[in-house]
Structure formats: C-alpha cells, structure tokens
Amino acid sequence: xxxxxxxxxxxxxxxxxxxxxxxxxxxxxxxxxxxxxxxxxxxxxxxxxxxxxxxxxxxxxxxxxxxxxxxxxxxxxxxxxxxxxxxxxxxxxxxxxxxxxxxxxxxxxxxxx
Amino acid sequence: xxxxxxxxxxxxxxxxxxxxxxxxxxxxxxxxxxxxxxxxxxxxxxxxxxxxxxxxxxxxxxxxxxxxxxxxxxxxxxxxxxxxxxxxxxxxxxxxxxxxxxxxxxxxxxxxxxxxxxxxxxxxxxxxxxxxxxxxxxxxxxxxxxxxxxxxxxxx
Numbered sequence: 001x002x003x004x005x006x007x008x009x010x011x012x013x014x015x016x017x018x019x020x021x022x023x024x025x026x027x028x029x030x031x032x033x034x035x036x037x038x039x040x041x042x043x044x045x046x047x048x049x050x051x052x053x054x055x056x057x058x059x060x061x062x063x064x065x066x067x068x069x070x071x072x073x074x075x076x077x078x079x080x081x082x083x084x085x086x087x088x089x090x091x092x093x094x095x096x097x098x099x100x101x102x103x104x105x106x107x108x109x110x111x112x113x
Numbered sequence: 114x115x116x117x118x119x120x121x122x123x124x125x126x127x128x129x130x131x132x133x134x135x136x137x138x139x140x141x142x143x144x145x146x147x148x149x150x151x152x153x154x155x156x157x158x159x160x161x162x163x164x165x166x167x168x169x170x171x172x173x174x175x176x177x178x179x180x181x182x183x184x185x186x187x188x189x190x191x192x193x194x195x196x197x198x199x200x201x202x203x204x205x206x207x208x209x210x211x212x213x214x215x216x217x218x219x220x221x222x223x224x225x226x227x228x229x230x231x232x233x234x235x236x237x238x239x240x241x242x243x244x245x246x247x248x249x250x251x252x253x254x255x256x257x258x259x260x261x262x263x264x265x266x267x268x269x
Contacts (some may be wrong), residue, residue, distance in 0.1 A: 023177035024135055030232075053142075055173045056239050060232035067230060084166040091242040092235050 001025035013041035021058035033065030042074025049080030125151035157268035
C-alpha cells in the first residue's frame with residue numbers, strides 16, 4: 001500500500017491509498033491520516049479509487065482518521081470507493097458513518113458548499 | 114452449518130501454505146485467482162466479480178485473524194470448487210479463537226453489538242456477512258479449523 005497526500009490551497013488534504021489497505025498496511029494508513037490531521041489538515045478526502053482491496057482493519061484505519069478529523073473540528077470523506085469497498089462498507093454498516101463521492105472533485109466541492 | 118455431504122463433483126481443489134506475513138496474504142490471493150480461472154473454465158455461468166470479491170474479503174478476514182491473533186506460524190488453506198459452491202478451509206495450530214464477550218465461540222451466526230466508531234472487531238462479522246456459512250472448530254488436538262462456504266446458482 002502506498003499513500004500520497006496532496007494538500008489543497010484551502011487546506012483540505014486528499015489522501016490516496018494505492019494497493020491493498022489491509023491488516024498489514026492499516027497501521028501505516030492510520031498513522032498517515034493522524035499525521036495529516038496533526039499537521040493542520042482537519043478536512044480530509046480519502047481517495048479509494050486505486051485501493052485494490054480493503055478489509056476490516058483498513059476500515060478501522062479510516063475510522064481512526066475520521067475520529068481524529070472530527071476531534072479537530074473537521075471530517076473525513078471518501079471519494080471513488082471501488083465495488084469491493086462499497087460492499088465492505090455496506091456489510092459493516094459503515095456506509096452510514098462516512099459520506100461518499102464519485103470523484104475527488106465532488107468531495108472537495110462539497111466541503112466548500 | 115455447511116451441508117455434511119455437498120453435492121456434485123469437485124471441479125477444482127488446491128491446498129496452499131499461508132505464512133504469517135505479506136507473502137502468506139499473496140499466496141491466498143494467488144490461490145483465489147486460480148479458483149476464479151477454474152470457475153471460468155468449468156462453469157457456463159460463473160459467479161460475478163462481486164461474488165468473488167466477497168469471498169476474497171471473507172478469506173482475507175479469516176487469514177488476518179489467524180495471522181494477527183492466533184500466533185499460528187504457518188497455516189494451510191484448502192480451496193474446493195463444486196458445481197454450486199466454493200469452500201475454503203483454513204487450518205492452524207495457533208491459540209484458540211476467542212469470541213467477543215457477548216458471543217459464544219461456536220455461535221458465529223450471532224452478530225455482536227459494537228460501537229459504531231470502533232476501530233477493531235469487525236472482521237469475523239464481515240466474513241460471516243460475506244459468506245453463506247462460516248464455522249469454527251477447535252479440535253482436541255489443538256487445531257483451529259475455519260470453514261468458509263459460499264454458494265452460487267449452478268450453471269444450466
């Protein structure tokens with residue numbers, strides 16, 4: 001799993017996870033999200049478009065990021081969930097916890113709406 | 114519970130070693146890829162990509178549980194494809210599975226209540242939801258056996 005973080009001019013951080021976000025990479029992902037919030041980006045967009053597989057540990061990392069962002073007064077929103085990610089989120093009822101967008105652009109725009 | 118005697122011939126069977134590391138996870142996904150190819154070859158109407166993703170998700174959750182909690186060393190995964198179902202059996206000699214406090218170990222069909230924002234503890238529930246049946250057995254010889262089964266419509 002690779003993570004790339006792109007901080008926009010308005011301070012929103014787009015975090016893209018590429019590859020498998022599973023129990024082997026979840027701790028690293030959780031750390032990257034927490035660091036991003038700690039460095040001042042309280043509004044996050046997690047781009048799952050290139051995340052080939054996500055498991056319950058990966059979901060745990062996203063929840064960790066969501067909690068860190070909310071504690072700082074922000075939020076964590078998900079862009080481009082794959083079919084597997086949407087299925088896993090639905091089966092765990094976490095589709096009621098996160099907000100989803102078909103593109104990063106739409107997720108960013110909704111923060112400013 | 115799985116049917117005691119599943120109907121139909123075996124279309125594909127494979128057993129692989131699952132080491133407790135990234136290469137073990139790769140071995141599982143590679144074995145599943147071979148099962149998908151066997152489905153495509155053997156079945157006129159093979160299960161769709163979402164069905165396969167759900168099976169792979171469940172297998173990944175059980176493997177994660179074995180690797181992270183059981184301290185098992187090397188486990189084995191046996192895959193068996195029949196005309197109406199795919200079965201995966203994980204065996205390891207690690208610590209016994211300990212169910213959440215409100216869930217009996219043999220009662221995997223009972224989802225347990227949890228904090229909506231908990232960062233842990235969803236794996237077994239997720240595997241169960243992705244499958245038709247999930248069973249766990251601890252043998253008197255100290256072996257853990259996880260049996261995952263997911264059915265599909267038989268091809269005409």
